[in-house]
Amino acid sequence: MPVSRRMVGTVFVGGALVLTLSALAYPAMLGVQTTSASQDRIIANTQWGPLTEADRDFVVKVRAAGLWEHPLGMMAMQRGTTPAMKEAGKHLVVGHARLDLACRKIASQMNITLPNQASPQQQQFVATVDSKQGKEFDATGVAIMRVTHGQIFPVIAKIRANTQNTMVRQLADLANDTVLDHITVLEKTGLVNFDQNNFQQTTPPKLPKDQLTPPPPQPGAPVLTLSIPKGLGLENLDTKSPAALPSADVK
Numbered sequence: 042m043p044v045s046r047r048m049v050g051t052v053f054v055g056g057a058l059v060l061t062l063s064a065l066a067y068p069a070m071l072g073v074q075t076t077s078a079s080q081d082r083i084i085a086n087t088q089w090g091p092l093t094e095a096d097r098d099f100v101v102k103v104r105a106a107g108l109w110e111h112p113l114g115m116m117a118m119q120r121g122t123t124p125a126m127k128e129a130g131k132h133l134v135v136g137h138a139r140l141d142l143a144c145r146k147i148a149s150q151m152n153i154t155l156p157n158q159a160s161p162q163q164q165q166f167v168a169t170v171d172s173k174q175g176k177e178f179d180a181t182g183v184a185i186m187r188v189t190h191g192q193i194f195p196v197i198a199k200i201r202a203n204t205q206n207t208m209v210r211q212l213a214d215l216a217n218d219t220v221l222d223h224i225t226v227l228e229k230t231g232l233v234n235f236d237q238n239n240f241q242q243t244t245p246p247k248l249p250k251d252q253l254t255p256p257p258p259q260p261g262a263p264v265l266t267l268s269i270p271k272g273l274g275l276e277n278l279d280t281k282s283p284a285a286l287p288s289a290d291v292k
């Protein structure tokens with residue numbers, strides 16, 4: 042079933058989860074290298090265990106990933122030129138809708154302020170892909186997304202290895218699964234240039250911190266919901282990472 046242009050970037054306002062700005066101070070330094078000591082600082086003691094600066098930043102990072110990958114996935118579903126590209130789009134949309142649900146739940150229970158917009162750099166990623174057509178659209182989208190997923194992958198592992206907060210641990214499990222799935226579907230497009238990818242993954246451009254930080258939400262603004270679009274048969278899409286055992290379709 043075709044995706045209408047109107048559905049691209051579909052987000053709607055969820056009524057239930059409204060966070061106050063008295064919530065945990067917004068991570069102004071998000072995405073910027075901070076000392077390990079400040080990242081280990083406990084900012085709240087919760088019934089799920091201590092919540093550190095790094096834990097809180099991770100929840101916000103997962104949220105921000107969805108805020109740009111969800112609309113990009115919708116674009117890929119509509120404008121991808123191959124079945125594999127459209128399939129990748131579906132996995133991005135559904136994976137981030139599921140992750141966003143978990144993220145909003147954790148944020149509301151631990152009083153973490155979530156952004157409603159991705160960082161300026163991430164918004165630029167979407168604009169760059171949106172400006173391309175045809176095969177260039179596919180190639181640009183895959184290149185940007187494969188690099189960013191490769192960069193976030195070790196961040197998830199570090200949080201999973203170190204957090205003492207059981208809810209953050211669950212989010213890290215789900216994020217790990219989702220990112221592996223996204224890496225896999227992007228590779229299945231056959232468009233990943235690994236030499237270029239591996240270079241860009243390890244040498245990100247040095248940008249000022251405001252380019253890497255999602256803007257804080259407007260005071261009193263409801264938390265946007267990233268949803269699975271209805272009527273496209275996406276509700277049961279399997280977004281788990283590939284099985285660990287070698288499978289017959291590995292080439």
Ligand SMILES: [Fe+2]
Pocket residue numbers: 106110133136137190219220223
């Ligand atoms: Fe993703």
